[in-house]
Amino acid sequence: MKIQKSLKLAVNILLHSKLRSWLTIIGIVIGVAAIVAIVSIGEGAQVSVNERLGGLGADIVTISPGFQRATGNFRGFGDGEGSATTSQKNLTNKDIQTIKSVNNILFVNGIVSGRADTSYLAETASLSIQGVDPLAWSNMITTGLSSGRYLNSGDTNMIVIGSRVAASTFKQSLVVNRDITIEGKPFKIVGILESSGNGDNIIYMPIDQARDILNKSTDYYDSISFKVADASQVDAVVNETTQRLMISRQLLGKTQDFSITSAQAIQEQIQSVTQTFTIFLGAIAAVSLLVGAVGIANTMFTSVLEKTKEIGIMKAIGAKNRDIMAIFMLNSALVGFAGGVMGILLGIGISTLLPQFLGGIAGLGRGGITTVVPLSLVIEAILISVLLGMLAGAIPAYRASKLKPVDALRYE
Amino acid sequence: MKKSLIKLENVWKIYLMGDVEVAALKDVSMSIDEGEFVAIVGSSGSGKSTLMHLVGCLDLPTKGSVFLDNKDISSMRESELAQIRGKKIGFIFQQFNLIPNLTALENVMLPLEFQNMDGGEAKEKAMALLNVVGLDDRMHHRPSQLSGGQQQRVAIARALSTNPDVILADEPTGNLDSGSGSEVLSLLEKLWKQEGKTLIMVTHDLNLARRSQRQIHLKDGKLWSVKT
Ligand SMILES: Nc1ncnc2c1ncn2[C@@H]1O[C@H](COP(=O)(O)OP(=O)(O)O)[C@@H](O)[C@H]1O
Numbered sequence: 188m189k190i191q192k193s194l195k196l197a198v199n200i201l202l203h204s205k206l207r208s209w210l211t212i213i214g215i216v217i218g219v220a221a222i223v224a225i226v227s228i229g230e231g232a233q234v235s236v237n238e239r240l241g242g243l244g245a246d247i248v249t250i251s252p253g254f255q256r257a258t259g260n261f262r263g264f265g266d267g268e269g270s271a272t273t274s275q276k277n278l279t280n281k282d283i284q285t286i287k288s289v290n291n292i293l294f295v296n297g298i299v300s301g302r303a304d305t306s307y308l309a310e311t312a313s314l315s316i317q318g319v320d321p322l323a324w325s326n327m328i329t330t331g332l333s334s335g336r337y338l339n340s341g342d343t344n345m346i347v348i349g350s351r352v353a354a355s356t357f358k359q360s361l362v363v364n365r366d367i368t369i370e371g372k373p374f375k376i377v378g379i380l381e382s383s384g385n386g387d388n389i390i391y392m393p394i395d396q397a398r399d400i401l402n403k404s405t406d407y408y409d410s411i412s413f414k415v416a417d418a419s420q421v422d423a424v425v426n427e428t429t430q431r432l433m434i435s436r437q438l439l440g441k442t443q444d445f446s447i448t449s450a451q452a453i454q455e456q457i458q459s460v461t462q463t464f465t466i467f468l469g470a471i472a473a474v475s476l477l478v479g480a481v482g483i484a485n486t487m488f489t490s491v492l493e494k495t496k497e498i499g500i501m502k503a504i505g506a507k508n509r510d511i512m513a514i515f516m517l518n519s520a521l522v523g524f525a526g527g528v529m530g531i532l533l534g535i536g537i538s539t540l541l542p543q544f545l546g547g548i549a550g551l552g553r554g555g556i557t558t559v560v561p562l563s564l565v566i567e568a569i570l571i572s573v574l575l576g577m578l579a580g581a582i583p584a585y586r587a588s589k590l591k592p593v594d595a596l597r598y599e
Numbered sequence: 600m601k602k603s604l605i606k607l608e609n610v611w612k613i614y615l616m617g618d619v620e621v622a623a624l625k626d627v628s629m630s631i632d633e634g635e636f637v638a639i640v641g642s643s644g645s646g647k648s649t650l651m652h653l654v655g656c657l658d659l660p661t662k663g664s665v666f667l668d669n670k671d672i673s674s675m676r677e678s679e680l681a682q683i684r685g686k687k688i689g690f691i692f693q694q695f696n697l698i699p700n701l702t703a704l705e706n707v708m709l710p711l712e713f714q715n716m717d718g719g720e721a722k723e724k725a726m727a728l729l730n731v732v733g734l735d736d737r738m739h740h741r742p743s744q745l746s747g748g749q750q751q752r753v754a755i756a757r758a759l760s761t762n763p764d765v766i767l768a769d770e771p772t773g774n775l776d777s778g779s780g781s782e783v784l785s786l787l788e789k790l791w792k793q794e795g796k797t798l799i800m801v802t803h804d805l806n807l808a809r810r811s812q813r814q815i816h817l818k819d820g821k822l823w824s825v826k827t
């Protein structure tokens with residue numbers, strides 16, 4: 188019998204099957220849905236992590252006072268307002284010198300940050316200020332300029348502003364060469380950054396002026412960031428820097444009183460959060476698919492039993508064993524296919540809802556993770572379910588094909 | 600001189616019911632010629648269906664040999680037997696045995712599809728046959744939407760579809776009222792006469808049996824008498 192005729196008969200059996208046999212599809216549906224959710228959230232998380240950290244670069248390391256476990260550290264990451272915890276010793280010029288003495292560090296940027304009242308055309312807003320080393324900062328920043336230039340060493344009363352500061356702080360958008368007033372002092376905007384999801388709300392200025400405005404002493408830094416010559420050396424450089432700081436800060440034998448975090452480490456942490464979900468959903472998927480396969484096998488056994496007489500009739504009118512085998516295998520494959528299609532739809536549904544929770548957990552904020560459902564995933568999911576259906580149906584179909592014609596015919 | 604198409608030599612069929620052996624056929628020998636119309640009679644349980652199943656290659660004898668076209672069916676593989684069932688033999692059953700979820704047309708096409716016939720050709724042929732049995736207006740009905748007589752006529756069309764040499768009818772009128780029963784028999788007789796097919800029919804009804812050329816009487820699995 189030709190394959191398309193066998194398929195037609197298999198479709199006929201499927202369409203006339205009882206509700207009960209449709210229910211056994213649920214296992215496959217849930218399994219496939221879980222797989223689709225895992226992959227699409229995983230891919231989506233990857234995309235948003237890269238987007239968020241892309242602005243920082245994997246070769247950038249940040250040091251802040253107070254020892255925090257890294258998990259708490261990336262919540263406010265990128266705000267520039269170092270989330271200082273315990274009243275630990277500040278970061279000082281001595282620390283900058285120590286860091287500069289480490290090999291393979293290209294630039295070191297000492298940062299002070301805080302909020303300051305900013306006014307423009309009779310409007311006032313409290314905005315985040317970052318005082319930076321103009322040269323180091325200009326070389327380390329990966330966010331592009333939408334207009335103007337970065338800061339130069341020797342700039343005074345000049346600022347570069349984030350895209351949101353420019354676009355949505357004041358009624359009128361800010362543009363290059365406009366003057367704004369910060370804590371009563373005039374500043375000229377020399378550059379506007381592109382939107383990057385990182386530092387869009389910040390005003391960057393030379394550190395001396397920031398100290399002045401924020402009332403911070405000349406030997407004080409809220410954080411220090413540095414750029415490693417090569418991303419592959421980040422771990423080694425972090426270790427070396429940590430050791431030297433421990434010595435220079437006279438902390439040998441005591442607990443560390445500063446935090447040192449690389450973008451790489453943050454990335455790894457976010458990945459570990461999504462990995463937890465992947466493992467969790469993966470377990471659900473595996474169990475569901477197994478249950479689904481057993482369910483299909485069970486339904487197929489029942490179906491073969493119910494159709495014993497028909498199998499006998501078909502054999503009496505010329506069906507070969509392999510015809511019967513093909514019909515039932517295809518039937519089972521179709522059950523898998525149907526389960527796969529429903530599973531994909533459910534999975535897409537889940538993957539659009541779950542990030543709402545997941546985003547909060549990962550500290551990325553609501554909508555922080557978008558999901559991606561690649562076409563290859565859809566095809567793979569369907570393949571898996573069809574294959575599973577055929578696997579589950581193999582033994583029942585084989586049994587059906589081996590039924591003796593007379594016995595099958597006499598079956599009531 | 601007519602050619603012998605079916606030959607049974609000392610055929611035994613023994614079923615094992617637990618530890619008890621039940622002999623459904625006991626040392627039966629007979630020969631049926633090409634183009635012959637034979638009726639097989641006997642009371643219930645006398646082994647008539649068992650005999651039909653052997654002749655129709657649905658089962659193999661426990662002892663003895665069944666020859667079809669001088670070939671011993673016990674020596675054939677299952678796929679060869681399936682081939683013979685599909686091409687050379689047309690079955691008609693007391694219970695009609697149509698596939699319930701297929702239409703009359705699809706049921707008649709099915710044996711042709713098992714023979715890999717092209718879809719369009721199979722359809723044409725099946726339609727012509729349904730026309731012959733007078734059901735051209737019932738092609739797209741399912742078995743449950745047809746009367747017993749109509750279902751049996753669909754079954755006859757199905758049995759004829761691959762143009763087999765032998766028609767095996769196991770109590771074809773057993774589930775029908777006398778009116779549609781004689782209609783079905785007339786149809787079978789007509790096919791036998793016009794198409795020159797070999798017709799073997801099991802029946803209870805001695806009036807129907809009388810219309811055959813030869814009556815073979817089974818009793819308790821043994822060949823009891825042959826009446827011409
Ligand atoms: N599969 C089987 N297992 C055991 N006994 C069987 C089987 N098939 C038929 N028989 C027995 O063989 C005998 C003949 O059956 P059958 O050929 O169906 O008779 P008939 O068709 O003449 O009524 C009966 O006694 C029946 O019970």
Ligand SMILES: [Mg+2]
Binds near residue numbers: 647648649769
């Ligand atoms: Mg019988």
